[in-house]
Amino acid sequence: MDDMVGAWATAVAEAELSSPLPRRWAHTQGVAERAKEVGQVLGVNAGLLIAAAALHDVGYAPRLAATGFHPLDGARFLRDEHGAEERLVRLVANHSFALLEAEERGLREALAAEFPLLEEPLLVDALVYCDMTTTPDGDRTTAQARVAEIRSRYGDDSLVGRFIRRAAPEIFASVKRVEAALAAQPR
Numbered sequence: 277m278d279d280m281v282g283a284w285a286t287a288v289a290e291a292e293l294s295s296p297l298p299r300r301w302a303h304t305q306g307v308a309e310r311a312k313e314v315g316q317v318l319g320v321n322a323g324l325l326i327a328a329a330a331l332h333d334v335g336y337a338p339r340l341a342a343t344g345f346h347p348l349d350g351a352r353f354l355r356d357e358h359g360a361e362e363r364l365v366r367l368v369a370n371h372s373f374a375l376l377e378a379e380e381r382g383l384r385e386a387l388a389a390e391f392p393l394l395e396e397p398l399l400v401d402a403l404v405y406c407d408m409t410t411t412p413d414g415d416r417t418t419a420q421a422r423v424a425e426i427r428s429r430y431g432d433d434s435l436v437g438r439f440i441r442r443a444a445p446e447i448f449a450s451v452k453r454v455e456a457a458l459a460a461q462p463r
């Protein structure tokens with residue numbers, strides 16, 4: 277079952293991203309690879325993490341970019357066009373501290389009301405970990421380097437720049453918690 281959800285998610289993401297946004301698709305594939313490695317700490321939720329990793333940035337697809345805020349556009353697409361399961365949709369809507377970016381955009385209340393943050397902290401942290409330890413090209417990196425890259429790409433005075441500076445301590449804390457969970461895992 278888990279494999280089926282992952283395969284479906286990958287196919288949906290590939291269909292939406294690979295041709296219009298090949299670099300975003302490369303990033304997505306890297307994030308999904310990280311999810312396969314981290315899934316061991318999540319037990320029955322491993323497949324859900326892989327699916328969320330594959331679909332987290334689907335809202336960047338030009339045809340889906342209705343509000344221009346990709347977590348919200350992606351979550352609405354998955355809910356409305358695919359009837360995707362609620363936990364998956366809520367993970368995508370809230371990935372990597374989307375609530376903080378939503379606040380910068382005046383969308384925090386709308387996002388929180390439509391897609392409440394999942395009350396499964398390790399799952400939420402794991403998706404942050406996968407996204408934030410993967411470069412825009414899909415390679416492995418550190419969260420510190422990733423945040424620095426986002427700051428330099430968008431500029432500190434931009435909306436995303438303001439968001440990432442506020443989110444950075446939260447991102448680093450999430451990554452630490454997942455690393456601790458991985459280290460505690462029996463081999």
Ligand SMILES: [Fe+2]
Nearest residue numbers: 332333346371
């Ligand atoms: Fe994203």
